[in-house]
Amino acid sequence: xxxxxxxxxxxxxxxxxxxxxxxxxxLTKPIAAIEALVDAMxxxxxxxxxxxxxxxxxxxxxxxxxxxxxxxxxxxxxxxQRYLITTLxxxxxxxxxxxxAVDFDAIRNQLLTNRGLFASRAKAHRATxxxxxxxxxxxxxxxxxxxxxxxxxxxxxxxxxxxSVRFQVVYVLDPDAASQEGEWSGPAIxxxxxxxGIPVATIPDSAVAGALAEIDLIVVGAEAIVMNxxxxxxxxxxxxxxxxxxxHKPFYVVAESHKFVRILPAGQYDLPIKQRAIDFKVxxxxxxxxxxxxxxxxxxxxxxxxxxxxxxxxGGKTGKKDSDNSENPVDYTPPNLISGILTESGxxxxxxxxxxxxxxxx
Amino acid sequence: xxxxxVDTGETPAAPISAPSDAAPxxxxxxxxxxxxPEKPALSGAELKKRAKxxxxxxxxxxxxxxxxxxxxPHDSKPVQQExxxxxxxxxxxxxEPKQGPKxxxxxxxxxxxxxxxxxxxxxPKEKEEVIKQVGLFGHLYGQPKxxxxxxxxxxxxxxxxxxxxxxxxxxxxxxxxxxxxxxxAFKKVIESxxxxxGQALARHLTSHHLSPQITYLQACRPISISMxxxxxxxxxxxxxxxxxxxEADAKEHLIDSIDSFIKERITAADELISEEAMRxxxxxGDVILTYASSTxxxxxxxxxxxxxxxxxxxxxxxxxxxxxxxxxxxxxxHGLQVSYSLISSxxxxxxxxxxxxxxxxxxxxxxxxxSRIGTAAxxxxxxxxxxxxxxxxxSVKFTxxxxxxxxxxxxxxSPEELLxxxxxxxxxxxxxKEKSSSTDKHEDVMKWWRDEPNLQMLNLLxxxxxAEYISIVITEFGSLPPSSVPVxxxxxTNT
Numbered sequence: 001x002x003x004x005x006x007x008x009x010x011x012x013x014x015x016x017x018x019x020x021x022x023x024x025x026x027l028t029k030p031i032a033a034i035e036a037l038v039d040a041m042x043x044x045x046x047x048x049x050x051x052x053x054x055x056x057x058x059x060x061x062x063x064x065x066x067x068x069x070x071x072x073x074x075x076x077x078x079x080x081q082r083y084l085i086t087t088l089x090x091x092x093x094x095x096x097x098x099x100x101a102v103d104f105d106a107i108r109n110q111l112l113t114n115r116g117l118f119a120s121r122a123k124a125h126r127a128t129x130x131x132x133x134x135x136x137x138x139x140x141x142x143x144x145x146x147x148x149x150x151x152x153x154x155x156x157x158x159x160x161x162x163x164s165v166r167f168q169v170v171y172v173l174d175p176d177a178a179s180q181e182g183e184w185s186g187p188a189i190x191x192x193x194x195x196x197g198i199p200v201a202t203i204p205d206s207a208v209a210g211a212l213a214e215i216d217l218i219v220v221g222a223e224a225i226v227m228n229x230x231x232x233x234x235x236x237x238x239x240x241x242x243x244x245x246x247x248h249k250p251f252y253v254v255a256e257s258h259k260f261v262r263i264l265p266a267g268q269y270d271l272p273i274k275q276r277a278i279d280f281k282v283x284x285x286x287x288x289x290x291x292x293x294x295x296x297x298x299x300x301x302x303x304x305x306x307x308x309x310x311x312x313x314x315g316g317k318t319g320k321k322d323s324d325n326s327e328n329p330v331d332y333t334p335p336n337l338i339s340g341i342l343t344e345s346g347x348x349x350x351x352x353x354x355x356x357x358x359x360x361x362x
Numbered sequence: 363x364x365x366x367x368v369d370t371g372e373t374p375a376a377p378i379s380a381p382s383d384a385a386p387x388x389x390x391x392x393x394x395x396x397x398x399p400e401k402p403a404l405s406g407a408e409l410k411k412r413a414k415x416x417x418x419x420x421x422x423x424x425x426x427x428x429x430x431x432x433x434x435p436h437d438s439k440p441v442q443q444e445x446x447x448x449x450x451x452x453x454x455x456x457x458e459p460k461q462g463p464k465x466x467x468x469x470x471x472x473x474x475x476x477x478x479x480x481x482x483x484x485x486p487k488e489k490e491e492v493i494k495q496v497g498l499f500g501h502l503y504g505q506p507k508x509x510x511x512x513x514x515x516x517x518x519x520x521x522x523x524x525x526x527x528x529x530x531x532x533x534x535x536x537x538x539x540x541x542x543x544x545x546x547a548f549k550k551v552i553e554s555x556x557x558x559x560g561q562a563l564a565r566h567l568t569s570h571h572l573s574p575q576i577t578y579l580q581a582c583r584p585i586s587i588s589m590x591x592x593x594x595x596x597x598x599x600x601x602x603x604x605x606x607x608x609e610a611d612a613k614e615h616l617i618d619s620i621d622s623f624i625k626e627r628i629t630a631a632d633e634l635i636s637e638e639a640m641r642x643x644x645x646x647g648d649v650i651l652t653y654a655s656s657t658x659x660x661x662x663x664x665x666x667x668x669x670x671x672x673x674x675x676x677x678x679x680x681x682x683x684x685x686x687x688x689x690x691x692x693x694x695x696h697g698l699q700v701s702y703s704l705i706s707s708x709x710x711x712x713x714x715x716x717x718x719x720x721x722x723x724x725x726x727x728x729x730x731x732x733s734r735i736g737t738a739a740x741x742x743x744x745x746x747x748x749x750x751x752x753x754x755x756x757s758v759k760f761t762x763x764x765x766x767x768x769x770x771x772x773x774x775x776s777p778e779e780l781l782x783x784x785x786x787x788x789x790x791x792x793x794x795k796e797k798s799s800s801t802d803k804h805e806d807v808m809k810w811w812r813d814e815p816n817l818q819m820l821n822l823l824x825x826x827x828x829a830e831y832i833s834i835v836i837t838e839f840g841s842l843p844p845s846s847v848p849v850x851x852x853x854x855t856n857t
Contacts, residue, residue: 227846228843264841264843266642266752266834267750
């Protein structure tokens with residue numbers, strides 16, 4: 001320590017995080033963050049508890065500042081930070097040297113050996129949710145969903161594979177180019193379900209209210225579940241919740257419990273991210289549409305029908321504007337609109353979320 | 363006597379035997395109520411309850427006999443518990459008119475009850491002047507508030523005597539302020555304490571030295587939830603003192619513990635809460651509405667202002683305490699943009715508000731907020747307009763009690779506080795000629811109000827805000843939904 005403190009930028013955590021996400025499409029952001037942090041902690045050699053925690057905090061800060069929406073990522077970093085603090089404060093016998101001091105090498109080894117556990121457990125959780133969520137969808141049900149949620153997709157696939165439940169899916173697809181890439185994008189899930197023989201209809205955001213009369217239940221994924229049991233999810237989820245609430249359609253959230261985050265927004269504009277859902281502009285006559293086109297990141301007004309061939313072109317066009325275009329806009333759905341939250345540990349009411357979170361934190 | 367609004371009205375005041383008829387089952391024949399035969403049918407719990415009620419009644423009568431000149435009301439605790447009992451009784455015999463042992467114990471008060479032959483005649487009225495009571499809130503009328511030190515027990519420490527008067531005159535007002543000032547006064551009480559020969563400090567201090575102080579404070583104004591929590595903590599500390607420790611050391615330990623309690627649970631907590639709440643205020647353009655006055659809200663707003671945030675504050679206030687005046691003045695003095703309005707214009711004030719900050723008297727275990735009366739109306743208006751409501755509350759104000767309405771548990775202040783000096787003067791001209799006899803016109807107005815049989819006056823101090831109207835509870839543990847209150851309470855009392 002006295003000779004030379006290791007520079008904090010020794011390990012490029014952001015690159016590691018992006019690499020993990022790119023390599024494994026099954027990986028959620030919190031899990032990728034945890035894995036990146038494990039790698040980072042394993043490579044840095046620290047000697048004291050406070051030094052370790054400081055390094056960790058430094059990494060977390062770097063990671064959070066690298067993305068425009070750190071909410072879902074922070075679920076992972078918080079969990080890991082908590083885990084490390086508890087391990088350091090109350091180390092088990094095999095992690096301490098005979099003198100009673102914390103053996104940092106042992107902790108590093110333990111972290112590395114358990115590294116894969118986070119990801120594999122998360123995947124197992126998704127399977128559990130898909131399994132237990134089957135009861136949600138009855139024979140003859142018509143399900144409304146949106147976004148590109150891995151869990152929702154796993155759930156629908158699992159129900160489809162039982163073969164005994166006939167159900168239909170109405171998928172809200174917005175023509176936003178950025179979300180239409182990758183294995184878990186909306187179009188890919190639609191294609192997967194159709195291949196399984198499930199009738200899938202796609203509608204734009206604007207048709208949600210119109211389609212609602214035909215819907216039996218709403219199932220959505222979540223980027224993060226906040227303390228009061230509300231969710232932060234893809235922009236458009238809130239309106240589905242609101243409309244569903246008015247029309248008394250059950251609104252279920254399917255998410256792994258590692259997405260619980262320790263924040264509590266008081267409303268749409270109380271999210272700890274910088275995002276401008278409303279962006280005012282003025283312009284000359286006839287210019288209006290093209291300006292809006294640009295600000296929305298390739299979201300054209302006329303482009304309501306899903307057109308996959310178009311996605312490449314518009315994606316390229318907006319790519320230059322926002323380096324982090326993979327971060328889609330989100331909104332906050334308050335808990336009073338949510339009927340239940342399906343996690344790997346069962347169906348929770350929104351109010352049970354805070355209790356789960358407090359259990360972790362105190 | 364004609365003042366009672368309950369339709370069962372003009373019944374004789376209760377004799378001491380009255381409580382016993384709360385216990386027998388509803389369908390029991392009237393003859394069974396006459397004395398012994400019905401007694402064995404009672405369960406143990408019922409017997410116990412009845413014994414307690416009778417005891418309370420007896421005590422109350424004794425007190426009435428001495429006309430309040432004897433020491434501090436020793437039965438303040440039982441009196442507080444009565445409402446619960448009353449409720450239970452009501453459940454067991456739902457058709458019976460509402461009747462509680464406590465009411466029975468207060469002579470001169472109309473008791474709605476079934477007429478029975480075995481009823482002895484009511485004791486002669488000893489006092490002509492009776493405080494008029496609003497029927498629904500009958501269980502809340504305890505001893506009249508103590509406004510002088512004349513009736514204080516001799517054990518009461520001078521610091522406590524002074525404090526009690528400050529409580530009853532609202533000089534020290536607000537749950538946190540009362541809690542801190544009480545703890546500081548207790549430090550002096552402990553300092554001046556010497557253990558009598560042959561006694562152990564751990565056993566003697568609480569019961570003989572501390573409890574008269576608490577009883578006196580309770581008589582001045584019912585103790586708050588935070589004070590209750592602090593007292594419980596202090597008693598716990600005293601009991602845990604090792605008898606082997608010398609008195610001086612024990613006292614020093616207690617005084618240090620009180621200091622650290624104030625520091626941890628209130629001073630440091632306030633620091634954390636105001637930091638957290640400040641983060642909720644946007645850099646620019648927020649309009650924050652607050653109701654009445656809360657120290658922690660004031661700290662938060664001042665901090666946010668010092669941090670360069672640009673926002674406007676609306677202080678909504680109400681009769682009769684006008685606590686918001688001081689807050690509005692303080693904020694304006696520090697350079698904040700403040701507007702002040704009364705609760706009657708709250709709906710209008712709410713127009714451009716982006717955030718509500720509320721202080722708390724207590725947070726109930728069902729997530730409800732128990733705070734200055736009027737808070738619920740503000741929260742409801744905000745909910746209507748989808749404005750986030752944040753409650754700023756230290757965990758020392760959390761309680762495991764639940765509150766469903768503002769009736770079962772509340773604090774009544776003297777109805778005379780409802781009329782200010784000016785308002786009384788305005789009424790002087792309306793005074794009927796034959797009523798104005800004495801020279802003190804103001805007193806005449808009050809007497810006229812009191813004697814008017816069709817006029818009821820009610821001065822409640824608190825109300826209960828439903829949890830649905832609260833978006834966030836900001837505590838030293840962070841921002842929580844109101845549903846987390848019991849969890850946090852459990853955590854904060856266990857450690």
